[in-house]
Amino acid sequence: MAGHGPKTHFKNPAVRWLDSRLPIVSMMNDQAIVFPTPKNLNYMWTFGAILTFMLVTMIVTGITLAMHYAANTAIAFDQVEKIMRDVNFGWLLRYIHAVGASMFFFAVYMHIARGLYYGSYKAPREVLWMLGVIILILMMATAFMGYVLPWGQMSGWGATVITNLFSAIPLVGPSITEWLWGGFAVDNATLNRFFALHYLLPFVIAGVVILHIWALHVAGNNNPTGVSVKSSKDTVPFSPYLTIKDGFAIVIFMILYAWFVFYVPNYLGHPDNYIQFNPLVTPAHIVPEWYLLPFYAMLRAIPDKLGGVIVMFASLLILLVIPWLDTSRVRSARYRPMFKIAFWIWVVTCIALGYLGAMPAEGIYVILARIFTLYYFGFFLILMPVLGIIETPKPLPNSIADDVLAKSKKKHADVHTGSGAGTPEGAAAAPKKD
Amino acid sequence: MATTETNDGHGEAHGETRRDFLYIATGAVAAVGIGSIAWPFIDQMNPDAASLALASTSVDISALGEGESMTVMWRGKPVFIRKRTPTEVEEAKEVPLSELRDTDARNPNIGTGEATDANRAVQGREDLLVMIGVCTHLGCIPLGQAGDFDGWFCPCHGSHYDTAGRIRRGPAPENLAIPPYSFPDESTLVVG
Ligand code: HEM
Ligand code: FES
Numbered sequence: 001m002a003g004h005g006p007k008t009h010f011k012n013p014a015v016r017w018l019d020s021r022l023p024i025v026s027m028m029n030d031q032a033i034v035f036p037t038p039k040n041l042n043y044m045w046t047f048g049a050i051l052t053f054m055l056v057t058m059i060v061t062g063i064t065l066a067m068h069y070a071a072n073t074a075i076a077f078d079q080v081e082k083i084m085r086d087v088n089f090g091w092l093l094r095y096i097h098a099v100g101a102s103m104f105f106f107a108v109y110m111h112i113a114r115g116l117y118y119g120s121y122k123a124p125r126e127v128l129w130m131l132g133v134i135i136l137i138l139m140m141a142t143a144f145m146g147y148v149l150p151w152g153q154m155s156g157w158g159a160t161v162i163t164n165l166f167s168a169i170p171l172v173g174p175s176i177t178e179w180l181w182g183g184f185a186v187d188n189a190t191l192n193r194f195f196a197l198h199y200l201l202p203f204v205i206a207g208v209v210i211l212h213i214w215a216l217h218v219a220g221n222n223n224p225t226g227v228s229v230k231s232s233k234d235t236v237p238f239s240p241y242l243t244i245k246d247g248f249a250i251v252i253f254m255i256l257y258a259w260f261v262f263y264v265p266n267y268l269g270h271p272d273n274y275i276q277f278n279p280l281v282t283p284a285h286i287v288p289e290w291y292l293l294p295f296y297a298m299l300r301a302i303p304d305k306l307g308g309v310i311v312m313f314a315s316l317l318i319l320l321v322i323p324w325l326d327t328s329r330v331r332s333a334r335y336r337p338m339f340k341i342a343f344w345i346w347v348v349t350c351i352a353l354g355y356l357g358a359m360p361a362e363g364i365y366v367i368l369a370r371i372f373t374l375y376y377f378g379f380f381l382i383l384m385p386v387l388g389i390i391e392t393p394k395p396l397p398n399s400i401a402d403d404v405l406a407k408s409k410k411k412h413a414d415v416h417t418g419s420g421a422g423t424p425e426g427a428a429a430a431p432k433k434d
Numbered sequence: 435m436a437t438t439e440t441n442d443g444h445g446e447a448h449g450e451t452r453r454d455f456l457y458i459a460t461g462a463v464a465a466v467g468i469g470s471i472a473w474p475f476i477d478q479m480n481p482d483a484a485s486l487a488l489a490s491t492s493v494d495i496s497a498l499g500e501g502e503s504m505t506v507m508w509r510g511k512p513v514f515i516r517k518r519t520p521t522e523v524e525e526a527k528e529v530p531l532s533e534l535r536d537t538d539a540r541n542p543n544i545g546t547g548e549a550t551d552a553n554r555a556v557q558g559r560e561d562l563l564v565m566i567g568v569c570t571h572l573g574c575i576p577l578g579q580a581g582d583f584d585g586w587f588c589p590c591h592g593s594h595y596d597t598a599g600r601i602r603r604g605p606a607p608e609n610l611a612i613p614p615y616s617f618p619d620e621s622t623l624v625v626g
Contacts, residue, residue: 157574160572160573160574161572161573161574161590163573164571164572164573165572167572167573178480178481179476179479179480180479181481182479182480182481182482182485183481183485183509183510184481184485184509184510184511185509185510185511185568187510189481189482189485193479279507279510279511279512280505280507280512280575281575282574282575282588282589282590284589285589286574286590300591300605302605303604303605304605304607305571305572305605305606305607306607308605360589360592361590361591361592362592
């Protein structure tokens with residue numbers, strides 16, 4: 001981060017006093033106000049801000065829910081019903097939180113797809129990308145444990161199936177599972193520790209998010225051309241350009257979110273979770289929440305317990321190494337005709353796996369799941385290294401500014417002249433230079 | 435060590451020094467200390483004394499008729515007790531060991547043994563089968579008298595068990611486990 005030591009001179013003496021002792025004001029100014037951002041970012045770049053908004057939403061609604069919840073198998077289920085019926089606005093808090101988990105994952109998947117399409121995982125953003133993968137894994141753990149808290153049938157059986165994944169580990173597997181449970185089955189001890197961890201992990205996520213943004217501000221944003229920023233002509237200051245754009249996107253996102261919360265709050269959930277957990281009866285169809293379905297499909301595609309578990313975890317961990325699997329020197333799929341096709345097939349693959357994860361594990365569904373699992377891994381392990389070598393990329397623009405100009409010239413030849421677009425940055429950055 | 439390049443009077447300029455030894459010794463002691471204080475924090479998550487106290491469940495099975503099953507809870511898990519029909523017993527006996535996916539009887543009451551029907555059923559009571567009703571795949575409860583082998587079928591990911599509770603098809607790796615049990619008298623089964 002550039003903000004170590006005050007470089008900015010503030011008019012307000014109190015601000016100046018604080019900033020010379022703790023340069024937090026200059027840091028915020030450098031990182032969130034004047035921070036140079038490529039001028040061609042599209043709306044796929046607003047999901048970062050949307051994700052930040054979602055994390056705050058989940059923490060605020062989560063802490064207020066925790067004021068009424070009780071992690072005890074004897075009362076947890078009833079307690080959630082009390083939140084729904086008796087607690088003032090309890091229904092609202094719970095629906096914002098439960099639907100919020102889905103919205104959070106929707107946003108994170110868009111964010112990841114953006115990164116894949118525009119090559120944001122490639123040098124110099126490898127660490128930024130890997131921190132993102134760690135956030136995804138932490139989010140999954142958090143959401144999984146949160147779903148256990150209402151102690152319905154899906155809570156208990158989902159917890160049973162997922163914790164049993166660890167029993168596939170040779171030798172120590174069964175002891176690990178009992179250690180996770182604190183007993184011989186999913187029970188009170190399990191619910192208690194899941195609540196403790198469900199409370200903790202979002203704050204761990206917040207910590208990793210800070211590292212993620214730090215790494216972003218070292219390398220700077222990627223952009224739809226994938227061409228690095230070359231001069232100040234390529235950028236605009238973060239504020240007001242990106243703050244307004246992100247704010248607008250958050251408002252649109254909130255409309256969709258509110259539609260779910262107020263009109264179909266249970267659409268994304270499973271009705272069986274309104275039946276209290278019964279350790280003697282497994283529901284005919286256990287399915288995880290929609291955002292975990294593709295991974296669940298890959299688990300079931302493999303006819304071997306340990307093999308299925310390895311494939312499922314590998315499908316996440318492989319994301320950590322793709323910066324080194326992709327051999328192309330061009331970042332953005334916009335200039336990579338073959339990669340672009342491979343990418344869209346991969347997107348279809350993920351959606352298909354999500355559908356198959358919700359279907360019964362038999363017949364044609366298993367065969368299809370195997371084919372799509374092969375493509376999921378083949379995309380990373382074979383296509384990424386090979387396409388980078390055999391594909392001829394389209395010519396890249398000389399700079400971001402050139403690309404933007406070439407596009408707008410067709411419409412309004414003289415509105416966006418190079419100097420015109422460059423001025424706002426100079427103006428906003430002015431207080432920095434004395 | 436970079437610092438040993440310039441001799442600061444505490445050791446020799448080249449090679450290993452007493453200071454290196456002290457660094458390593460300090461590090462080793464710290465690692466042991468951290469390791470030993472971490473253990474209580476890890477071990478607290480293991481099953482506590484109350485769960486470990488080998489609770490046993492006593493069941494009156496005198497009312498159990500041929501072709502009937504009952505389920506009791508033991509250590510938070512369901513235990514299936516089934517009085518099998520002669521056809522079910524025959525079916526299980528006819529299966530050659532070579533066709534089994536898991537050839538271990540998984541029966542602690544007989545020590546180790548092959549997964550023959552005799553080794554799976556209660557000793558001396560070939561109609562009686564007592565098993566932990568937890569799928570050895572990922573822990574769902576299989577449905578009785580279902581599946582392609584007339585035994586149990588787990589709907590979660592499609593595991594089929596035969597009439598002796600042995601895994602025959604699907605992702606589950608092992609036969610249904612058999613709990614330790616005893617018969618204080620003809621009509622009483624004690625699990626655990
Ligand atoms: C990364 C952020 C978070 C995610 C993805 C998440 C996810 C979830 C999910 C999926 C549920 C189940 C909702 C349902 O079906 O009822 C849940 C429940 C719950 N969460 Fe969170 N959560 C997050 C943060 C938090 C935080 C910070 C707290 C604070 C303690 C919290 C407290 C609770 C409580 C008390 C419940 C049980 C009440 C209920 O079921 O609605 N959550 N969470
Ligand atoms: S848990 Fe029984 S088949 Fe998966």
